[in-house]
Amino acid sequence: MNEAKLNQVVKSINPLQQDVMALVQQRLDSLTKPPGSLGKLEDIVKQLGGITGNVLPLITQKAVLVMAADHGVVAEGVSAFPQEVTPQMVYNFLAGGAAINVLAKQAGAEVICTDVGVAADLEHPKLRMKKVAKGTANIAKGPAMTREQAIAALLVGIETAQEQIAAGVNLLATGDMGIGNTSPSTAIVAVLMGRPVEEVVGRGTGIDNPGLERKIQVIKQAIAINQPDPEDGLDVLGKVGGLEIAALAGSILGAAAGGVPIVIDGFISTAAALIAATLAPASVNYMLPSHCSQEPGHILALSHLGMEPMLNLSLRLGEGTGAVLAFYLVEAACQIIRDMATFEEAGVANSEQ
Numbered sequence: 001m002n003e004a005k006l007n008q009v010v011k012s013i014n015p016l017q018q019d020v021m022a023l024v025q026q027r028l029d030s031l032t033k034p035p036g037s038l039g040k041l042e043d044i045v046k047q048l049g050g051i052t053g054n055v056l057p058l059i060t061q062k063a064v065l066v067m068a069a070d071h072g073v074v075a076e077g078v079s080a081f082p083q084e085v086t087p088q089m090v091y092n093f094l095a096g097g098a099a100i101n102v103l104a105k106q107a108g109a110e111v112i113c114t115d116v117g118v119a120a121d122l123e124h125p126k127l128r129m130k131k132v133a134k135g136t137a138n139i140a141k142g143p144a145m146t147r148e149q150a151i152a153a154l155l156v157g158i159e160t161a162q163e164q165i166a167a168g169v170n171l172l173a174t175g176d177m178g179i180g181n182t183s184p185s186t187a188i189v190a191v192l193m194g195r196p197v198e199e200v201v202g203r204g205t206g207i208d209n210p211g212l213e214r215k216i217q218v219i220k221q222a223i224a225i226n227q228p229d230p231e232d233g234l235d236v237l238g239k240v241g242g243l244e245i246a247a248l249a250g251s252i253l254g255a256a257a258g259g260v261p262i263v264i265d266g267f268i269s270t271a272a273a274l275i276a277a278t279l280a281p282a283s284v285n286y287m288l289p290s291h292c293s294q295e296p297g298h299i300l301a302l303s304h305l306g307m308e309p310m311l312n313l314s315l316r317l318g319e320g321t322g323a324v325l326a327f328y329l330v331e332a333a334c335q336i337i338r339d340m341a342t343f344e345e346a347g348v349a350n351s352e353q
Contacts, residue, residue: 157250
């Protein structure tokens with residue numbers, strides 16, 4: 001039943017509206033500037049036109065979807081922080097004290113926090129309690145979760161995006177919280193891209209050199225033991241993924257099915273984007289890459305998806321921080337096409353005429 005729901009969402013994702021994109025391009029070329037001179041801002045607004053069907057897209061309501069879960073692989077010593085930090089940070093989000101809260105407030109966006117798989121019992125009036133399991137199993141010993149759990153977590157993300165879209169949100173962003181989650185993300189990226197672990201692994205929250213070597217061996221062991229099938233996104237997700245990664249992939253699918261753009265945050269979110277793209281290639285059209293983090297695999301994964309990041313600020317926090325900073329650029333792109341004068345309106349000679 002759940003798999004049928006997932007397939008229904010995947011099938012409902014439409015291609016970009018090329019006729020609207022052509023009209024956006026015409027409008028951009030009529031504005032008082034050399035053609036293409038606003039670079040990526042022009043690409044963004046053209047993509048937004050194709051997503052929304054509106055030649056003059058306007059962002060009216062924004063939300064960052066922070067998914068939280070724990071990882072059994074933390075037992076292998078792959079993180080600089082203990083697992084207890086996950087629930088502590090979730091409460092910090094809910095109290096408004098984290099970096100994502102500060103940056104989202106400045107950007108005029110709401111932070112929606114969902115417990116998909118935190119290993120502790122959490123309770124808070126602002127928390128979306130959608131726990132699929134109390135963390136994943138240790139991927140160095142066996143599968144992270146069952147296929148059914150992976151699908152259930154994907155559906156949590158889909159439903160979260162759908163709820164926000166129904167409430168009027170028309171720009172979403174991904175955000176994550178889960179101690180140890182760069183390890184499953186690295187495994188996902190390595191498997192889906194067919195790259196060596198050493199090429200895509202990073203220091204996560206800041207492990208030292210011995211810790212990095214241990215992390216590499218643990219991820220290699222996880223891939224060797226579980227043998228995830230790179231042709232099957234659900235198999236990869238279930239065997240070496242994470243519950244919040246699944247929910248983020250679901251959020252992307254839900255946004256795409258709802259015809260709403262979604263800004264992709266850092267390495268964890270981009271691993272989720274790879275899963276979403278494997279399940280529904282058309283979902284890539286609805287993704288806006290925010291920044292390039294310090295994880296080596298991040299830029300490789302973005303490139304694999306055919307995306308270039310808007311920002312490079314040496315971020316390595318997650319939570320949706322880079323995605324929310326990119327909101328400003330998305331809104332700037334909309335304002336350009338809506339508010340900038342055409343050559344005719346300004347009485348400026350167009351060199352092409």
